[in-house]
């Protein structure tokens with residue numbers, strides 16, 4: 083199923099565990115079952131390129147894999163962590179992606195991705211390659227404390243500009259912002275201004291969760307050492323949510339601040355359809371746009387009629403064009419959604435959507 087955050091149909095994590103050792107990493111949470119000492123012990127998925135080749139090779143499959151973006155990123159790891167200098171799994175996976183002509187979206191915190199600019203350029207010529215970087219903020223001092231194994235924010239910003247000049251669509255995942263450290267109004271504005279100067283095509287924003295147990299204990303130890311005066315504030319906003327979420331009031335205020343700043347700097351808050359509408363099929367395109375609309379409206383505190391329609395279209399086996407005259411027979415598709423779908427089928431996007439994401 084296509085994902086509206088990354089516009090990816092498939093995802094690969096090439097390592098389990100992460101040398102970057104970010105203080106807030108939720109890969110530490112017990113629910114992810116990452117074994118060993120987080121930040122030091124890493125599982126290397128040494129046969130990932132070979133497995134990908136088997137999956138993508140259409141001659142090996144009765145039903146070849148549908149074309150769509152492959153996300154090379156991390157849930158509990160960064161594919162461009164320092165071990166990749168030795169194993170080159172990311173590079174080898176990109177070669178397979180190129181061979182079978184799939185689009186790719188790379189998300190990393192590491193400047194090591196520059197090593198693979200040659201193969202990424204080839205992919206970008208044939209289909210499409212997005213290169214995204216994640217940040218918690220752009221203050222190098224705070225990053226050094228919170229992301230001890232990662233190149234500085236300044237180096238990451240320079241790398242974004244480098245990829246932009248090389249002709250890539252580039253974005254940032256500003257997630258998570260760190261409460262009272264990187265989410266203060268002047269900090270947040272500084273981040274967004276510098277992303278804009280670096281040439282980003284979009285910014286995806288996310289807030290920090292702190293799940294009780296290994297993740298929260300580690301983060302609080304770092305906080306006690308470097309920002310002891312913030313402990314009280316943290317105790318006020320992170321209390322008793324089993325998913326590690328902060329209070330609604332906090333999320334709401336930081337979210338509104340982000341939305342205002344993104345508007346001020348005219349940066350899309352989702353990956354805009356114009357960057358990929360020629361590289362994914364119509365079903366996925368419609369599902370992604372409706373999914374993005376649903377997310378944005380909810381972030382703005384409004385009701386959304388688009389979520390269920392996005393899901394049912396993502397599950398459709400037949401091409402959506404076959405439903406052109408009977409869209410309302412699809413679950414979750416009413417007259418408003420129908421109008422938007424028809425516009426997407428006609429033009430590859432929707433004016434209402436374009437207005438809302440920027």
Ligand code: SF4
Nearest residue numbers: 100102103104107159
């Ligand atoms: S780069 Fe990502 S996966 Fe690695 S430690 Fe940081 S947050 Fe976790």
